[in-house]
Amino acid sequence: GNSVTQMEGPVTLSEEAFLTINCTYTATGYPSLFWYVQYPGEGLQLLLKATKADDKGSNKGFEATYRKETTSFHLEKGSVQVSDSAVYFCALFDTGRRALTFGSGTRLQVQP
């Protein structure tokens, strides 16, 4: 079946550092890919998405590119802020199961 693998956290960075959170997937076909963010005590919010190969999703300074050849969708941000501290989930939409398949999440802690 389909699956998503994320790097384990926590990831601890200083403010203004460069962020990369790795995400790779296993799937049949070419599913839509997503990054969701969960701030403490809140639900999941869609951060960005890409629906086909080579698409780049971007939002709030975060970017991720759908790489078919490496089956990856790594999340990047050039300069993180304390307010970016949250748990980040990579996910794909499984059309057969009609469900999002999530990675296990990566906690990001940004220190001032």
Place this chain on the structure above:
Amino acid sequence: EAQVTQNPRYLITVTGKKLTVTCSQNMNHEYMSWYRQDPGLGLRQIYYSMNVEVTDKGDVPEGYKVSRKEKRNFPLILESPSPNQTSLYFCASSLRTGGSTFRYEQYFGPGTRLTVT
């Protein structure tokens, strides 16, 4: 404001006492779904609904029931809760557009933290 709401946000109950977690969306979405979130496992789908009176099992449906009598509501029912159902639960909804094409973007509720003792 477009949103998915869940109630209650927090619930502590005892084994075997039936409970219902409500979910409502105001976006006229056809698709609704329930997930549970457990440490190290990410989110796993419990049930989903493609439209009114259409529901189907997700990955972990055992011990849960759902109903979809109205488009906006999708309650999750635990007939006889057990401690292994202690978890954080999320409801989500999505617009479905024509035929088998989906708007894949799902909107999530704030979560319900359930503890079963």
